[in-house]
Structures are given as C-alpha cells and as structure tokens.
Amino acid sequence: QQNLKNIPPGPKPWPIVGNFGGFLIPSFMRGRYGHQSESTADMNAMDVFAQQAKVYGNVYSIFAGSQLIVVLNGYEVVKDALSNHPEVFSDRPDIPAVTIMTKRKGIVFAPYGPVWRKQRKFCHTTLRNFGLGKLSLEPCIQQGLATIKTELLRLNEECGAAGVDLTPLISNAVSNVICSLILGQRFHHEDREFRTMLDLMVRGLEICVNSPAVLINIFPLLYYLPFGVFKELRQVERDITIFLKRIITKHRETLDPENPRDLADMYLMEMLAQQAAVDEDNSFTEDYLFYIIGDLFIAGTDTTTNSVLWVLLYMALHTDVQDKVQAEIDKIVGRQRVPSLTDRGRLPFTEATIMEVQRLTVVVPLGIPHMASETTEFRGYTIPKGTVILPNLWSVHRDSTLWEDADTFNPARFLDHEGKLLRKECFIPFGIGRRVCMGEQLAKMELFLTVTSLLQAFIFRLPEGKPSPPLRGRFGLTLAPCPYTVCVSARS
Ligand code: HEM
8 A cells, every 4th residue: 555645746647547548558559550650649758758747847756557656857856866865766666567578587677686786796797708808899799790881782772762771780780799798699680580589579578568468567467368469478478488498408508617608608607606505595597597688688689779770860860960970980090990999089079979869869768667665755755665766868868957959969069179078977878876777888889889880881861852750769668760761872
C-alpha cells in the first residue's frame, strides 16, 4: 500500500489504466493500423512530458495503472536525485513485461545491491581490459568500417538517385564490435544465425514496450494468452534462450583458461574460481551470464547504431557543418591513413558536432526507469518506496536556462573562443549517477571512429527531390531517426 500523501502533483489518472491510457494504447493501435510511425504521434511522448512539466513543475507524478511514476525534469532535479541521493534512487523497478525477458538478472534491470555491483564491476573491468588493452578494439572497429566502405559504394550504385539506407550496414558493424567483445566471434551482416538472434532480441523488447503486450504491465496474466503478440512473445523468449544457451555451451566446451577469448570465457573462469572458493553468495552462474549477454547486446547495439545514424542524417541536412568536419579531418588526419583514437582531442569541431547531435537527439530520452528503494523526502515532496522514477534526459538537453537557443543545431556551443572542446556538466546522454551507462567509453570510441572514417571517405547528401525526413524520430526501444536514405559519393 503506497501512502500517496504529499506526492508530487500531476495530471489526473484514468481509472484502471492511469495516465498511460491516453498515449500508450493508441501508440500500438497506430502501429497496428499501419500509420507511419514518424507521424507526430510518436514523438508526442516527449511533447506530452514537456507540456506536463510546464504545468506541474520539474518534479511531477503520473500513474501506469496503480503504479506511481515520478518524472524528473531539468538538470538540477535529475542530478539532485541520481547523483546526490544515489542510495535511494539507484534501484530498478519490476516492470512485468520487462521482467519476463530479463528475470531481473544481468545488469540493466537488476535490482540495486551487492549482486548488481559485483556483476557490473566484473563486466566493466573485463570489457575495458578486452577493449582497450589486450585485444584492442580499434582494429576491430576499423575492420567493420572497411566493410561498410566497400559495401556503401556498391549499394550506392545499386540504389542510384533513391539513395542508400545506412541502417543495416551500421547496425552490423556496431553489433560486430559487441559480438567480438562478448563472444569473440564476428558475423557477416548477412549471416542468418546472427541476424536471427539480433532480430529476436529487438523484436522481444519491441513487443514488450510497443504492442498490446504493454498491458501485461497492468494485467500480468495476459502474458499467458494463447494468441497474438502474447504468444509471439513467449516464442521469441524460447528462441533466444535456445540460441544463447548453445553459444554458452560451446564456450564452456572449448574454454582454455590460459587463453581467454572474450567476456564469456572470462565469466566462465570467474564462475569456476568462485565455485572453487565455495563463495556462499556466489552470483556468477551460467544462468546469469545468459542475461548479461542479452543485456549487453540490447544496450550496446540499438543505442550506438542510432547515434551514428543521427549524426549522418544531421550531416546530410547541414552540409556546411559536414564540410567543416571534413576540412578538420583533412587537416589533422589527411586522406592517406584511417582516423585513429589518438586523433581524439585533435579534432575538436568533429567531436563538438557529434556531441551536439547527441544533445539534440538523446537516443535514450527517458533514460532507463529507476525506482525509489525507500520512502524519502525529495524537493518538498514525499516519494514512497517503490515509486518508478523517470529521469527525463531529453528535458535536460532542451533546458533553455542551460542551453542558448536550445532547439537549434549549433556544434560551436561545445567549443570555447579558441576552438577547444568544452566539457559541459549538463550534457548527459549516458545518464548520471551510479547507474550511468556502463558502455559509455566504448560507445564514444565507436562513434568517433565511425563518424570520422565515414566522413573522411564520403560525402553524404539527401536524395534530390525527396522531402527531408522529420527530425522528431521514432520512439521505440530507443529514439531512432525516421527511415531515410542518402546519396553517397567518394571524396576524391
Ligand atoms: C545504461 C545510454 C551505449 C551498456 C544506459 C543508460 C543510458 C545509456 C541513458 C541509463 C542510465 C540510467 O539508468 O540512469 C547509452 C547511449 C549509448 C549507449 C546513448 C550509445 C551512444 C552502450 C553500450 C553498452 C551499454 C555500447 C555496452 C557495452 C549499458 C548498460 C547499462 C546502460 C549495461 C545499464 C547500467 C546499469 O544499470 O548499471 N545507457 N548507452 N550502453 N548502458 Fe548504455
């Protein structure tokens, strides 16, 4: 029983469904009846939140069914909760539709506590050692980029004036990086097994957040319905389980402790070490590894892929900025060698451009839901234990008290008067606090190398005569650009 006295103000909820009756249900109906998801309706979620903050203030409440949700808006409030009160606001809620897929294991949706801490620390360190040390990621990323470059020119010729959809190429290169880190193997983007696994994971989560299956959050028994998306969800879950279990078994059978190949090997070794030490609260199990692999794939592919796609779209729309980025790359890197991580810091305008696109597009606009682990007083309100907390990162990046002309694309805002890169505290596309994105460094490396390599080699233009894609994006798992194509020409 939640004590709802003195909770933050908010719009009046509908009976049974709460405030989500208004836009969640029509959202899947729209998909079902074939309306374009790039219609204004999809981004209305962010508009609705912005509107509500204007009416009720930067801390306000809404309901999903009977679940109280507090939305935090603006940098001061988000920072106050997640950085200044981490012990209270770092937990994750039990969202029935998500729990079905994750069982609250892994990292992303694991409850805040010692198990999450151990698992996160282990994965973080291992990714860092594999990615930045022993098995440097740079050649791995560059290998993927070399494939993109060859394919791009071929596709560009094939598609002609209609332009190329970059999504499959970028998504494949990004997934390959995660794949190399976790599973030590790379797949061709047309590899059937690999594509099937990725599609299944994305489909599973899409069903959970953007289909009638969202109603499982209010009526959990719907999960067992023998038809429609409910049945599909159970099938997807079974297929992912078979796929990942097969990969883990293969790793166990071929494990060579002297020569670990990837995160999965390191994890199995840690598991054996802890079993040998008869550690009582040992959470390192094959079962847990299964959920960690799923987490890293989901958290690490869609986010980075969409960030790269957003940058390239902005470059095609703002050709003057594209020219400036290319001039900077030409001056510092030249055209003979591929850009490397050592060039970071020497390409401030390029970095500022990537950051400005990330500021405006915020691929995880509402972060990942947090939960209050105890009843607390926050900025004059009572937040009951179990309240879901939504940090509205979108609002932080559009806060007009922090950003001049917040809606305008202007990379120079991240540069000082000498053209040096400015780090801004209120730039938080990866979140903030104890649950801050675990893949931030990896994502930044991938973004930098991908954007610089592609802009060094190609000019990106929107196809002539086609309307520009809307910039509101498509709100699914992450905020993706609406489908677009570009005409690509090699820079001489
Ligand atoms: C969490 C953004 C790439 C792994 C998050 C969160 C955000 C975010 C906003 C939620 C923070 C919170 O709960 O307060 C992004 C963006 C990316 C990106 C914008 C790309 C541009 C990656 C990559 C990986 C990754 C490449 C994988 C290695 C994770 C994990 C979490 C997370 C494991 C959960 C952390 C936890 O609950 O402790 N990310 N992410 N992310 N991200 Fe990322």
